[in-house]
Amino acid sequence: MKPVSRLAAPLALLTAALGAYALAQQPTTTFTVVRSSQWGAQNLNPFTPGDQHLQATNSAIYETLFYVNGLNGKVTNVLGTGYTWSKDNKTLTVTTRPGVKWHDGQAFSANDVAFTFNYLKQYPALDLSGLWKNGLTSVKASGPGTVTFTFARANTPIFFYLAGTPIVPQHLWSQIKDPLTYTNSKPVGTGPFTFDAYSLQAVRVLKNPNYWMRGQPYVDAVVWRATNGNDAALLQLLKGEADYGYVGIPDPKGGYAAKGPNYSYWWPTNNSNFLYFNTTKAPFSDPAFRRAVATAINTRDVALKAYSGVLAAAPASAVIPAQQAQWLPASMKGLTPKYDPAAADRALTAAGYRKNAQGQRLGKDGRPLPTFKILVGAGWTDFITMAQVVGDNLKKVGINTSIDQQTWSSYSGGLQTATYDMGISWGWGNGPTPYYLFYSSFSPELSAPVGKTAPSNLSRYTNPALTQALARFRATSDPAAQKQAVATMVSTVMKDMPWVPLTDRAQFSLYNTSRFTNFPTAQNPYNDGSPDDVPGARLMYLNVKPK
Template structure:
């Protein structure tokens, strides 16, 4: 049977409740600087030149998951919904959750004309299991092609929770091309061949364009082109939005509450999903170096942060509280552990507790006001992407807050490519980023991505996406146990979720900041079909894959 998601609770703040009835034209305020009426211009927050690489499994891929390379199904991770078929038609577990049978569609083709078959699925899954750097879902199954349209995936133990990950977060690639890749985890893909609704049209370092796939099995999309811009940062994004040069961006703009007034023809929607945190290279056993490898330092930072101030200064009060156990306080409220010391991180700083934690761990304040231990001052660098003005403001504010308790943190702005490479290789002390959600509305997936041993690596090797280098037997055992419990059995699942959350709170490899209110501004005058509070069919973030591709497929030019 199809896996049913638990009813989720999502708090939305939508700006601009009145539909704009004006039609888009090829030249005008909302025409995206002369872009055709069926061309969607998007800004993902990219700062600096794009690097040509459409390998969907690379942490530095520019694009592809969902648009060029597809999963078998789409799972909505913000509300209760049946999985929507993509390359698959249906799936079913056996009685004990050890065998997953998948029926594939028989009319899909690769963009070079070759037919998509079960052999491509088996090849992709085998490739993932043989390359840890590509295996960001921790997949451990064994796939067999029964015939061209049927695949069986076997697991050594019950693995109910694997379905949304295997079926919704692994991007199918063509066997006839990828079997020649010597190192598929790092191979640069310049000419991507996929089954998806879009193909690469043209690529330049400042912008690239996808074009609709005329042979797409579900019919050619109404949005004929998607153009991705690289700008200098959030301010440039807001300026481009003001000038009507961008149709969709996910990120902050000044005075977010009055988007419709300040950006005529545009509307906004805010969804609390991603969890902003200070990532730490936390595990000395895997090669991390620096004061942040001490859990006491991480906990002291946690207590010293004034989250109310950070929310006001950096996020225009669009963020909300975050749980130190990293279950979403609202969507996952029934699963937030009662065993946590604090169900949500304190919004006001507790400087006395931060000092107590440090001094209890053997740190002493030096004459310069900075704590030190064994002659090493408590000083770290926090990496942030140049142009990400909200995060830059956040780390600058946090730096001042930590100074008050004797911790020195210095922001370091990098290009996105440099920042991403440092994050993947663990070559950082602190950096600011967000933990993302999995394919279904449950915290298990965030845990399995960011806190499990199979998704990390030694410093210098690419981790994907356990960037903090977490490796904890109790967490691993609890995640393994969760895989074997049916999704609907909340009572049996909760003790394992309690274990994960309490260990995550104790270790604190990702220092929780706030649940980010992910806000998108979109051109409602030029396109119809956007997600709304009443029809949240996909998480509306242009950088969220494959969620963005579901939105591309729903949009239609308003002039039609």
């Protein structure tokens, strides 16, 4: 039996947060998640954007057809039990799981799956992944256990988005005529937990006694608690008042794990942080200038100072380490950025950007280059540090910079409307293969004229060879052909340098293991280190076990 003192503080916090009504049903084991942010109204609509519905919605209550691990592409069956593509890759057939019941006792079937996707077609604002805009033409159920997706053109990477769409019950949602404003205060899903209680400070779900996976979950409840920032969340983990938190801190090794045997973290690399160039304006429109600037930046120093050595310099290919073995040719594996300020200086001069007597870099017109702004989010200490190192590096080759801190709306707006010079951000659109990053970052349809909003092509860079490689990847399900397409994507981007990969970007899972075991780790990566409010977190809530 565990000492009462270890449970007293969390119990008191939950009593205050959830109130007497919720505590009328006291589960024996509660897995506690601490959030470094607040939430608003009791919204459990799985089709609203992730920051507008409660964290339990798509991680514990509703389920998807499959879970696709973003690190390695491994597919885990959920409500789907198998899938096959037709020879022309225009038809996807999915078999669905028998014996599953909704939380209200009604039977789940393929009809619910077909209804869900057709519901997104009926209400396009709910189709956040743009499934129906990207070639999907019909979704039909064939009996209770098979559903067929038909496409106007081959687009195999769309499987990732189909797989991750939450499935809702037809017998309830067919009655909902205004899903855009529907808050779904009493959600009915197929997931391992059922909704129990809500307050502005805490949300609780209880174990689904009729869950289709026998013997799981191993815990009786999951509770999310809100805090007002990283420091408060970290304190709860250190005090043993929480078991898990998705909390980004500067030094998880020295500032957390080193404080005791029950403190651990898993920060798997799932993306990169980049220095983006606005290729719509000179001199960033010149590939020779961009290549020279990339050579002048010491990315190892950027990573060391921004993340205390916990995260490494990003690979020059921008393909994360977990995907390199499968997707990169041998000649491209392990490529690292080349830092050579002397070579950068020579390259700039050779490209027409000579220095004056004062050592200031001149444009091709002979006039001194202006001081270029590096756009970062206001108060984002890791990005600010990166910008400082980049600025120091560029000053050595005669290029002056300043750091432009902006609030989120101005920061994201500047990147998306191409009103910046250089900017630091992550890859907007990573996924289980390199395709998703290169498609979101450089596809022409995701760009826009200057001043207009580009969904994700922040550099406004396109290249016919790259566009064709993206199309070849989409048109096939042959891994060898897709690998060749990825090689073209990587080599094209590395030649033209519309960005500089600066550092690895990771998930930020912190654990207090004093009460539970079997967390996802590098040795047991059954998910990709997912945040607590997305489908991948469901696997953690299913697998953690009381000690």
